[in-house]
Amino acid sequence: xxxxxxxxxxxxxxxxxVLLLLLISIAVAIPKPEEKEKKDRVxxxxxxxxxxxxxxxxxxxxxxxxxxxxxxxxxxxxxPEESRRRLGLIVDKIDxxxxxxxxxxxxxxxIQYTQRxxxxxxxxxxxxxxxxxxxxxxxxDDYKKTVYSFMDDMDTNELEKNEEGFSYQNMLKRDRRRWxxxxxxxxxxLTREEIAGFLxxxxxxxMRDIVVLETMEDIDKDHDGKxxxxxxxxxxxxxxxxxxxxxxxxxxxxxxxxYRDKDGDGxxxxxxxxxxxxxxxxxxxxxxxxxxxxxxxxxxxxxLTKEEILAKYDVFVGSQATDFGEALTRHDEF
Numbered sequence: 001x002x003x004x005x006x007x008x009x010x011x012x013x014x015x016x017x018v019l020l021l022l023l024i025s026i027a028v029a030i031p032k033p034e035e036k037e038k039k040d041r042v043x044x045x046x047x048x049x050x051x052x053x054x055x056x057x058x059x060x061x062x063x064x065x066x067x068x069x070x071x072x073x074x075x076x077x078x079x080p081e082e083s084r085r086r087l088g089l090i091v092d093k094i095d096x097x098x099x100x101x102x103x104x105x106x107x108x109x110x111i112q113y114t115q116r117x118x119x120x121x122x123x124x125x126x127x128x129x130x131x132x133x134x135x136x137x138x139x140x141d142d143y144k145k146t147v148y149s150f151m152d153d154m155d156t157n158e159l160e161k162n163e164e165g166f167s168y169q170n171m172l173k174r175d176r177r178r179w180x181x182x183x184x185x186x187x188x189x190l191t192r193e194e195i196a197g198f199l200x201x202x203x204x205x206x207m208r209d210i211v212v213l214e215t216m217e218d219i220d221k222d223h224d225g226k227x228x229x230x231x232x233x234x235x236x237x238x239x240x241x242x243x244x245x246x247x248x249x250x251x252x253x254x255x256x257x258x259y260r261d262k263d264g265d266g267x268x269x270x271x272x273x274x275x276x277x278x279x280x281x282x283x284x285x286x287x288x289x290x291x292x293x294x295x296x297x298x299x300x301x302x303x304l305t306k307e308e309i310l311a312k313y314d315v316f317v318g319s320q321a322t323d324f325g326e327a328l329t330r331h332d333e334f
Contacts, residue, residue, distance in 0.1 A: 067292065067316050069114030084313050091306045102304040107289040115285070119203060123196050130195075137189035140179055148172055174214060181210045202278065212274045226267040229256050292316065 078086070094102050094110045130146060131138050151168055158168070182190055182198035184206070190198060201207030219227050219235045233256075237249050260268050260276050268276065296304055296312040309316060 067111060067114065067288075069117055078317075080313070083317050084310050087313050087317050088306060088310060091309050095306075100305060102306075102309065104286075104289045104293055104302065107292060107304070108283075108285045111285040111288055119196075119200050123192070123199060126199060127192050127195055137187075137191050138195065139189045140176070143179070143190075144172070144176075147175070174217075178207075178210055178214075181207060208274070208278055212270060212277065215277055216270065216273055226269050227273060228267055229253065229261075232256050232260065232268065 090110075091102060094106050096106055096109075127138075128134075130143060148168075151172070154168065178198055178201065179190065180188075182194045182201070182204075184194055197204035197207045201211045216225075216227065219231050221231055221234070222228075233249060233252060236252060237245070239245060239249075256268075260272060262272055262275070263269075292315065293302065293304060295315045296308045298308050298311070
């Protein structure tokens with residue numbers, strides 16, 4: 001049977017990413033998470049899953065993914081000449097008023113577009129998969145039957161908790177709760193717009209509280225309604241006893257004390273968790289647009305010509321000039 005996946009929240013390894021892996025493999029047992037992999041729960045505004053600066057060194061791959069979105073991997077395989085050619089065509093699209101310059105606002109709009117494109121494509125794909133007849137709405141019963149029918153063949157113990165501690169019943173309950181919040185008109189069916197909120201709640205204002213609640217449920221192991229430093233670190237790092245902690249773990253301890261726990265009581269409450277995973281006061285697209293202009297603006301007029309951008313093509317798109325082969329199987333028309 002072909003299972004359809006409920007969602008893929010970009011740049012956040014949530015509880016549901018485990019379900020995604022499960023359904024792909026059509027297996028009962030969920031693979032163990034990597035023990036020393038940093039988990040990023042920030043759900044909005046991040047332009048890349050790469051760090052912009054690593055050990056104080058600028059990481060250009062962040063800029064590539066911020067500027068190109070999912071097309072960054074394709075550009076990585078192009079020769080410098082082809083990278084410049086395609087970049088030139090992109091610049092023409094960014095320059096909306098065709099005045100020969102790319103302003104900070106135009107660059108910001110493009111960066112936001114590339115990031116939004118993934119979400120729009122995902123919503124389109126899943127709407128068609130769940131609704132092949134293109135009905136006006138999808139009912140909860142139909143969605144449940146499509147996504148969770150595998151549970152019909154599982155016994156009670158398997159449903160409640162598997163050997164890794166994950167509960168399929170809890171997954172179903174959380175999806176049911178999220179569905180109800182996304183169901184604005186309360187008819188237990190979702191329109192395409194409502195499905196967008198269900199699949200990508202971080203993008204919808206009325207859905208963000210449910211994202212915060214789900215995050216707290218994942219991390220708050222003692223169920224006291226708040227997140228301690230131990231729980232915060234434990235969500236990201238699962239080293240064995242005696243292992244030396246990576247440097248980033250100590251950095252996260254400092255982040256918790258200085259920025260996450262704003263009232264200094266040793267815990268993150270609901271509002272502090274919300275400020276962490278859905279930061280309200282920083283526009284990543286605007287900051288990246290300013291950064292790219294700084295990198296390429298040779299005459300310091302705070303805007304870019306096509307020539308300035310192409311001269312710094314490696315900052316915008318880069319090129320490893322590697323094997324063409326199957327890496328170029330995606331034939332985008334630029």
